[in-house]
Amino acid sequence: MTILNHILGFPRIGFKRELKIAQEMYWSKKISKSKLKEIGKKIRIKNLKKQKEMGLDFLSVGDFAWYDHVLSTSMMLGNIPKRFINSNNKIDIDTLFYIARGVSTDKKSTNPSEMTKWFNTNYHYIVPEFSKDSVFNFSWKQLLKEIDEALLIGKNVKPIILGPMSYLWLGKTYELNFNRFDLLDKILDVYKNIFSCLEKKGIKWIQIDEPILSLDLSSEYKKNFIYSYNYLKCNINILLTTYFGNISHNLDIIQKIPIQGIHLDLISGKYNFADLKKNFSKDLIISLGVINGKNIWKTDLIKYYFLIKKILKYRDNIWIGSSCSLIHVPVDIQQEKKIKTELKTLFSFAVQKCYELYLLSSALNKNKIDLLESWVLPLLSYNQIIKNNTNNNLKDKILSLKKKDYQRKNSYKIRYKKQKKKLNLPILPITTIGSFPQTQDLRKLRSNFRNKLINKKEYKKKIFKIIKYNILQQEKLNIDVLVHGEPERNDMVEYFGENLEGFLFTEYGWVQSYGSRCVKPPIIYSDISRSKPITLDWIKYAQSLTKKPVKGMLTGPVTILLWSFPREDISYKIIATQIALALKDEIYDLEKNGINIIQIDEPALREGLPLKNIDKQKYLSWAINSFKLSVSSVKDSTQIHTHMCYCEFNDIIQSISDLDADVITIETARSNMEILDCFKNFKYPNSVGPGFYDIHSPNIPQKNNIIKLIKKSMKIISINKLWINPDCGLKTRTWTEVNNALKNLVSATKKIRSNIS
Template sequence: MTILNHILGFPRIGYKRELKIAQEMYWSKKISKSKLKKIGKKIRIKNLKIQKKMGLDFLSVGDFAWYDHVLTTSMMLGNIPKRFINSHNKINLDTLFYIARGVSCNQKSTYPSEMTKWFNTNYHYIVPEFHKDSNFKFSWKQLFEEIDEALLIGKNIKPILLGPMSYLWLGKTYEFTFNRFNLLDEILNIYKNILIQLKKKGIQWVQIDEPILSLDLSSEWKKKFIYSYNYLKCDVNILLTTYFGNVFHNLDIIQEIPIQGIHLDLVEGNYNILNLHKYFSKDLIISLGIINGKNIWKTDLLKYYTLIKKLLKHRNNIWIGSSCSLMHVPIDLDQEKRIKTELKILFSFAVQKCYELNLLKNSLNINNIDLLESWVLPLFTYNNINDNNHKNNNIKHQILNLNKNNYQRKSSYKDRYIKQKNKLNLPILPITTIGSLPQTKDLRDLRFKFKYGSINKKEYQKEIFKIIKYNIREQEKLDIDVLVHGEPERNDMVEYFGENLEGFLFTDYGWVQSYGSRCVKPPIIFSDISRIYPITLDWIKYAQSLTKKPVKGMLTGPVTILLWSFVREDISQQEIATQISLALKDEIYDLEKNGINIIQIDEPALREGLPLRDIDKEKYLSWAVNAFKLSVSDVKDTTQIHTHMCYCDFNDIIQAISNLDADVITIETARSNMEILDCFKNFRYPNSIGPGFYDIHSPNIPQEKDIIKLINQAMKIIPIQKLWINPDCGLKTRTWIEVNNSLKNLVSATKKIRENIS
């Protein structure tokens, strides 16, 4: 039997972020809806042609989304929150954007749905809302439109659907006595009808993603899983797709449901390929996810060639594919013109990963490894020279000499609190922001000119200082208590630090979608990490010289720098995080020595790195927390350490958050209407907390009365002596008009609360 290949999804943003640009132009009313749709279609057609050109046996359809694929599924099922349904019950593209971003009209604001992280990735999705009176109706026919587009390019189409069980898991219920399984039959009925319609269109295989199979499922969820797929049984072949971990703890489900294929993530699942044939019936297609969909290094195709050849002795119905969707990696390495050849030949972006699949498929089918050897040779060469060229013996020595005293502050929080209170002399309910302030087109153009040599360092610094001065003055006018310099010098919170540390490599077009129109360009960690000069000191010192109010030093934490980069694979993540911590430790020392009394080290990715299974979580949290504590362990008691986290479920890491021992933690809560604070009701968090009092990702201006309501809610849970007031995240994506109006209301609301307290 011939080996077949496929991917689980292709990046949807476009080669030059065309989707992002078009979305933002549409939102600002600079292009029409029809123009936006044309751009989306153009991206989809190009993606399909790439897959066909690269020799994939199936063209994946349904991986495109206008915001995220979970929200697309909500639209498909007609699961629209009532506040977004208009008088005509019309559901269209604007409805989708309103759900994601909220809507403001005639002084009335409609808050968006919640947003959170997609499993253990930096991708976000809009959380489905479930109510006991929720109704479902097939309302969004985009999938069938995309299938018709694809059929003009190739006949072997593989539609992709987010599975009904994972969709139900990812949503949120709003009535405590309500069981979401009451909605299951109605949802399954829509899925069944979709499958029937796909069969009528001649579709042979449908990819149904059920990533929750990598999680620990209760017996009730397992029973419903089996029930659901027996309900969906029909003439179309189902490839049940799992990823982000091993699923053998849920093997009893997979073995019992009527599916025709199973996809396994061999990268994060850590399966023994040679034993796979023992667990599945001989009729079942096994799709091997061997190409890493979350990192950019070439795959050792020779290793997989050998293993798959051995597996083929036991069964011949094998497919090969990406471990997960390729939406988590950049699109095309060929766009990168400035990466040195000796490093560039080590990498593989989405297009190249499709090529890898075709290369391995052809080699297996003709029993020839010549092309594989030349493809992987650079990897072997790199690994052989890595000990000499990419190791820093000084860093190695520092790590070996660390002891338990290097992972803790000198005094307890109780003692530090008193010293910091006397030193900083802040009012009750101190007001601050998370760090970044609006980044205008002029500012982005300035950074671009400096990056490509149009202006020199002195000219660049002079202009950045002007912007910092403006930022400080605006905050003083608003009467904010703890100021920030606004981060005008930073393109991205991780990329900026990577650019100023040894061991990182950068791309020009290595964009990856984070959510909606938000794209990030993760750096590549290719060798040992160290700091050779101060990174933020000049900017923060200058900002502090402009005001008598405290200005926060702003750093990105070691775990976030690690997880939001493409990491080397020859050493552990723990070791890389420790290297970053030691570099940040030097930076913190310089800030403190120069009179910066408040330093914020952001760790929004801490929850993201949490393994999916309970059995693996404690080990990760132990070294992740230690990485943070190592970076701050030497600071003075009077230096106040802040950290920030956003868009995640804090319940299962609340003890780890406490273990960080940051003096102040700021967290995202506004989008969930303070519901995230519920985890602090049962857990007596010892340190200070700044919950977000308005959602910065929405263009809506928060009203004073709404902020007062949220502050009052927070004061019921957090002692006022430990409560900080702040937005829920950085403000760089907002305009100055939005920021000034929002912060003005935040400050006035806080002052009214203070008066009542007095």
């Protein structure tokens, strides 16, 4: 039998972020709806043609999304929150954007749906909302249009649909005494309708994504899983797709459902292939995810050639694919003109990963391993590059670390008193998370400096001018703890990578984080160290402009690691420790120069948590220690902040406490402070700054609503340990939005303070 190849999804942003640009132009009313749709179609057609050109056996459709694929699923199922349904019940692309971003008119503001992390990635999705009277119907038929587009390019079209069980798991219900499974039959009926439409179009295979199979599922979920897929039995072949972990613990589900194929992620999950031989029927197609969909290094195709050859001895119905969707990697390495050739040949972006699948399937089908040798050769030369760049002093330093190197001198109780005396802050101190608006002029300034159109002296002078403006604006607003606004930073991870040894950068290595938000992760290719101060000049200057404390702003070791593309020859633990030691030197310099509050952001801490319970503690141990190592030598009077956003904290609240940061700021505004519930049952010992302003929506928070949220927080968190802040940085907002929102935030806080006094 011929081994077929396929991917689980292709990046949707366009080769040069065309979708992001079009979205933001549409939102600002610079292009029409028809123009936006035209650009989206061009991106989809180009993606399909590129997949065909690279030799894929299937054209994958349904991987495109106007914001995120979970929200697209909600639209497809007709699951629209009531507050977004208009008088004529019309559902269109504007409905989708309203759900994602909120909508504001002269008469009222409607809050967007919640947003959170997609499993253990930096991709975000809009959380589906469920209620007793939720209505489901197949009214948004974008998928059918995309299938028609694909059928004009190739006959072997494979639609991708998020599975009903994962969709239910990803959503939220805000009603008491309501079981979301009461909605299951309604949802399954829509899926049946969709399958029927696909069958009429001649579709032979559907990819149904059920990533929750990597989780430890309850008996209720297992029971309903089996029920659902028996209910959905149809004439189209179903490839049940799993990723982000091993599913061996849920094989009992697979054995009881009528599917024709199963996809296994061999990158994130380790499998005993003897068990797979025993547990899967011979008729079942097994798709092996052997091309890493979350990292950009070339695949050792020879390694997988021999592995698959072993499997073929007892099973010949094998496909090969990417481990997960390729939305987590950049589009095409060939766009990169500034990376040295010897390094460039080490990497494989989405287009190249498609080609890797073609190469591997060709070698297996023709029984010719020599087809792979030239592709793999650069990986062998990388070993020599690493050997030449190994920092032996750093290696010895890590080996010599002791338990005391991960601890601050005294407990929070002692530190709190010293910080209170040193900083003399008012009750309910107001601060922001770090960044201020990144205007078009500011981006142009950085671009001009990067392209050597202005010299360093001129660049620094102009950045200082922006910092001065940021400080003056905050003082006018009467904010208590100021920030310099981060005008010198393109991205919170990329900026630090640019100023540390061991990182490599791309021009077009963009990856979607959510909606139109794209990030450009740096590549970690050798040992990491710090040769000079990174933030000191900017923070010192900002502090010289005011008598109020200015926070030093750093990105934490776990976030720098997880929001980069890390090397694969050493452990994450070692990489995080290298970064922590570099940050420790930076923190020492800030403190030595009179910076008394330092924020080390760790928004990726929860994201890196393994999906299976058995693996979680090992990760949390080294992740927490890397943060503690970076701050361990600061004085008691120096206040350490950290920030986390858009994730579920309940299952790691003890670990967050173990970080021992003096103040933690978190995202709560978008969920109506729901995340604070975890503080009811857990006596969090240190200070907390819940987010009182959802910065990802253009809506301006109203003073009365902020007052309500502060009062709600005061019932759970001691007033002496409560901080007031937005839920994230303000770089994506305009100055008009920021000023209006922060005015209301300050006014609301003053109102509460006056009532207390």
